[in-house]
Amino acid sequence: MNGPRYPIGKFQGLPGYDPVARREFIRQIEETPARLRDAVNGLSEKQMDHPYREGGWTVRQVVHHLPDSHMNSYIRFKLAVTEDEPTIKPYNETQWAKLHDATTVAVEVSLALLEALHRRWVVFLRSLSEAQFSTTFRHPEMGIITLDQNLALYAWHGRHHVAHITTLRDRMGWR
Numbered sequence: 627m628n629g630p631r632y633p634i635g636k637f638q639g640l641p642g643y644d645p646v647a648r649r650e651f652i653r654q655i656e657e658t659p660a661r662l663r664d665a666v667n668g669l670s671e672k673q674m675d676h677p678y679r680e681g682g683w684t685v686r687q688v689v690h691h692l693p694d695s696h697m698n699s700y701i702r703f704k705l706a707v708t709e710d711e712p713t714i715k716p717y718n719e720t721q722w723a724k725l726h727d728a729t730t731v732a733v734e735v736s737l738a739l740l741e742a743l744h745r746r747w748v749v750f751l752r753s754l755s756e757a758q759f760s761t762t763f764r765h766p767e768m769g770i771i772t773l774d775q776n777l778a779l780y781a782w783h784g785r786h787h788v789a790h791i792t793t794l795r796d797r798m799g800w801r
Contacts, residue, residue: 630679630797633789637782643774648751648759651781656748658784659741662692665791666733673800674733678790683723685794688787690728691719693739699780700747706763706773707754713764751777 628635640647666674666689674686683691698717705712722728759774795801 630790630793631682632786633793634782634786637779637786639775639778643759643772643778645756648774648777651777652748652751654781654785655744655751655777658692658696658788659737659744661784661788662689662740662791663737665788665795666737669795669800673798676794676798678794682790684729685791686731686733687723687728688790689733690731690736691723692784692787693736693743694722694728695719695783696740696743696747696780699776699783700743700750702763702771702776703747703750703773706761706776707758711762711764711770713766716766 666685669685674689675684677684678688694717698714702714705714754773759777760772762770762772763776765771
């Protein structure tokens with residue numbers, strides 16, 4: 627068991643990336659909105675405001691975090707293919723999760739946003755050439771990141787946060 631913080635384990639990139647791995651990562655990104663919607667289906671408002679682990683975000687904050695994070699990633703992909711190794715701006719996800727919208731807005735707003743965002747993102751990802759997946763951006767804290775690495779990370783990221791909710795549901799007996 628990986629525990630409630632990392633229910634599917636910590637992210638581990640691949641030593642190399644190929645078209646088969648990319649297709650799988652894109653498929654996972656494509657499925658994230660539906661998996662997230664399924665994970666929260668039927669939860670009450672009280673359950674939405676329950677943390678997925680002690681000291682962790684609430685289900686509501688997790689749901690709102692996904693489009694926040696994935697919008698940033700989508701933009702990073704576009705910057706990397708339109709600019710020469712752009713330096714991206716990180717954001718403080720912990721502080722974003724504390725903002726009023728992340729703690730009060732109905733999750734349906736972010737579910738719809740994530741669905742629309744991922745439809746665009748997947749079309750964009752499927753249009754990229756092999757060479758474009760090797761393009762890079764510079765993350766001020768993480769260094770040079772290839773689009774292959776970022777693709778793998780965000781395929782994991784969606785599954786990671788959906789698992790926060792599904793494992794909480796299992797632990798709490800929320801059916």
